[in-house]
Amino acid sequence: MDFTFTPEQQMLREMVKKFTEKEVRPLSKKIDQEAKVPMELWKKAAELGLMGIAFPENYGGAGAGEMGYCIMLEELAQGDASFTVMLGAHISIGAMSIYLDGTEEQKQKYLTKMCSGEYIAAFALTEANAGSDAANIETNAVLKGDEYILNGTKFYITNGGIADVVIVFAVTDKSLGAHGGVSAFIVETKSPGFKVGKELDKMGIRGSNTVELIFENVRIPKANILGKVGEGFKTAMKSLDRGRLSLSAGCLGGTKRALELSLNHAKQRVQFGKPIAEQQAIQWMIADTTAEIFAMESMVYRAAWAHDQGMRITRESAIVKMYCSEALDRAVDRGVQIHGGMGFIRECDIERAYRDARINRIFEGTNEIQRLVIARDVLTKGAY
Amino acid sequence: MNVVALIKAVPDLTQSRYSRSEMKLQEKGPRLMPPVSENVLEAVRQIKESNQNVSTRALLLGNQAEEIVLRKALAFGLDQACLILGDVDIYDPYLKSRLIAKALEKLGVPDVLVVGGDSGSGSGGQVGIRVAELLSLEDDKFHLIEQGANQPRIPNIMAIMKAGSKELITLKAEELLTGEEFKSVQTISREEWLG
Numbered sequence: 260m261d262f263t264f265t266p267e268q269q270m271l272r273e274m275v276k277k278f279t280e281k282e283v284r285p286l287s288k289k290i291d292q293e294a295k296v297p298m299e300l301w302k303k304a305a306e307l308g309l310m311g312i313a314f315p316e317n318y319g320g321a322g323a324g325e326m327g328y329c330i331m332l333e334e335l336a337q338g339d340a341s342f343t344v345m346l347g348a349h350i351s352i353g354a355m356s357i358y359l360d361g362t363e364e365q366k367q368k369y370l371t372k373m374c375s376g377e378y379i380a381a382f383a384l385t386e387a388n389a390g391s392d393a394a395n396i397e398t399n400a401v402l403k404g405d406e407y408i409l410n411g412t413k414f415y416i417t418n419g420g421i422a423d424v425v426i427v428f429a430v431t432d433k434s435l436g437a438h439g440g441v442s443a444f445i446v447e448t449k450s451p452g453f454k455v456g457k458e459l460d461k462m463g464i465r466g467s468n469t470v471e472l473i474f475e476n477v478r479i480p481k482a483n484i485l486g487k488v489g490e491g492f493k494t495a496m497k498s499l500d501r502g503r504l505s506l507s508a509g510c511l512g513g514t515k516r517a518l519e520l521s522l523n524h525a526k527q528r529v530q531f532g533k534p535i536a537e538q539q540a541i542q543w544m545i546a547d548t549t550a551e552i553f554a555m556e557s558m559v560y561r562a563a564w565a566h567d568q569g570m571r572i573t574r575e576s577a578i579v580k581m582y583c584s585e586a587l588d589r590a591v592d593r594g595v596q597i598h599g600g601m602g603f604i605r606e607c608d609i610e611r612a613y614r615d616a617r618i619n620r621i622f623e624g625t626n627e628i629q630r631l632v633i634a635r636d637v638l639t640k641g642a643y
Numbered sequence: 644m645n646v647v648a649l650i651k652a653v654p655d656l657t658q659s660r661y662s663r664s665e666m667k668l669q670e671k672g673p674r675l676m677p678p679v680s681e682n683v684l685e686a687v688r689q690i691k692e693s694n695q696n697v698s699t700r701a702l703l704l705g706n707q708a709e710e711i712v713l714r715k716a717l718a719f720g721l722d723q724a725c726l727i728l729g730d731v732d733i734y735d736p737y738l739k740s741r742l743i744a745k746a747l748e749k750l751g752v753p754d755v756l757v758v759g760g761d762s763g764s765g766s767g768g769q770v771g772i773r774v775a776e777l778l779s780l781e782d783d784k785f786h787l788i789e790q791g792a793n794q795p796r797i798p799n800i801m802a803i804m805k806a807g808s809k810e811l812i813t814l815k816a817e818e819l820l821t822g823e824e825f826k827s828v829q830t831i832s833r834e835e836w837l838g
Contacts, residue, residue, distance in 0.1 A: 265807075266710070266711045266714050266806075266807060267714075267803055267804055267806065267807050269711065270711070270714065270715055270718055270798075270803045270806065271800060271803050271804075273715075274718075274797055274798060274800070274803060277797050278797055281797075306799065307797060307799045307800060308799040308800035308801050309800065311800070311801075312800055316801075321800040321801050321803070321804045322804055323800060323804060327800075
């Protein structure tokens with residue numbers, strides 16, 4: 260087994276690390292305070308080709324695969340969680356849905372602009388009454404002539420208020436249920452009847468735009484159906500498989516940053532006449548986080564490698580998402596503990612990391628849903 | 644116009660440790676491109692952007708593991724690369740410069756040679772100047788770039804992914820200089836000299 264990264268992957272990591280240290284991390288506090296990612300940062304990332312990293316060259320991408328994409332998110336997450344989520348939602352579930360199930364025409368029209376960063380993408384599945392129970396969506400689309408008429412409301416939509424294009428999942432035949440009755444649509448946000456509702460005031464990843472989206476008789480040309488009519492739920496699940504893995508790479512980066520912040524503090528904070536890093540109680544916490552980073556790294560890149568080899572990773576991505584989001588939570592909690600009172604103060608980076616981490620156990624499928632996915636897969640296909 | 648950038652690879656001092664007992668650096672991790680080489684590459688990039696029909700090549704004297712540093716130069720936008728394989732740690736600046744000059748004669752004497760100043764490894768700062776002298780390059784064809792002379796841009800992902808497929812020529816040091824030439828310019832240690 261060869262666990263070394265290719266020269267391109269090593270260069271990619273170094274490049275994103277430089278970008279993160281120079282452009283992203285210095286803005287992180289401001290992004291949190293102002294609850295907004297500056298568009299200037301998005302443009303700088305676009306110039307480096309970050310939005311196209313996972314897609315083939317013929318769509319303006321870099322063709323770096325899931326491995327390259329995970330490396331990028333791991334590094335970016337060490338700079339700012341909000342920006343990482345903004346980019347992750349754009350690539351993993353927004354642009355990825357078009358890449359996975361779009362027609363060549365749709366890819367040339369939308370994916371190319373998403374790869375260049377000209378368009379920002381969002382993914383709208385969740386509704387007020389359809390979160391974990393995603394099959395229960397009520398937003399509907401009715402065919403009238405050559406157009407579908409879209410009505411309904413989506414909730415907790417990342418990038419929804421700043422997006423140019425939203426992938427919207429709507430019921431096209433209620434009698435068929437989720438599998439057969441839900442379709443995916445490519446909706447341009449300039450379409451009449453598309454409205455951005457309330458922007459949600461969040462505990463963490465405050466700079467990431469999260470809104471309610473309202474569709475009032477939005478007319479969608481038939482050409483903008485994504486995938487086959489009635490197979491929207493499949494598109495959603497395939498995109499989420501990918502999204503869960505890259506989200507985990509972000510968790511890995513966040514955990515590395517939490518350890519770095521903890522180490523910096525533990526080495527310079529003196530109590531009882533010596534740096535607290537020399538106290539065994541602190542060393543145990545450092546060891547636990549370090550061990551978990553090793554596990555996270557191993558599972559993220561093994562799953563990314565499997566994906567790039569053409570293997571299906573539904574079970575693996577659920578496992579990785581569940582483990583990494585929980586390991587990140589434990590690491591930031593230890594980080595706050597190591598910082599003591601300082602860790603509870605707003606100006607301290609670990610305080611922001613603590614708030615930013617919590618969402619990972621909830622979005623892109625709660626960890627309870629991940630456990631269901633894993634268990635059902637094991638019960639139907641066997642353990643290994 | 645044919646522009647050549649001389650770059651180098653240096654130990655990663657954040658990972659390496661100096662051994663007092665052995666009186667030498669115990670290197671760990673792959674060698675890195677020093678900041679001054681990034682300044683050299685940025686200077687070459689600017690020459691390419693402000694002139695037409697410019698062909699650029701990065702050249703490095705080192706070992707096979709240092710190919711990644713050359714690939715990085717290709718990611719910076721240079722067209723070709725040349726690796727001279729040799730035991731760079733035991734060569735003195737005179738031998739290094741003769742090897743590089745020979746390689747450049749073989750590949751085609753450049754119209755412009757861009758080199759860095761002190762790289763922070765041997766800190767001799769001699770090699771580039773010696774190469775220019777050996778090739779009889781006029782002043783305006785020789786650019787000496789110091790660290791911090793410009794702001795190196797971060798290469799984009801597409802350029803990084805293409806770097807792997809760009810042309811990289813490998814030459815062997817012992818094939819560039821004949822046996823006698825090669826030996827005659829090697830330095831000996833103080834102990835050897837004292838007998």
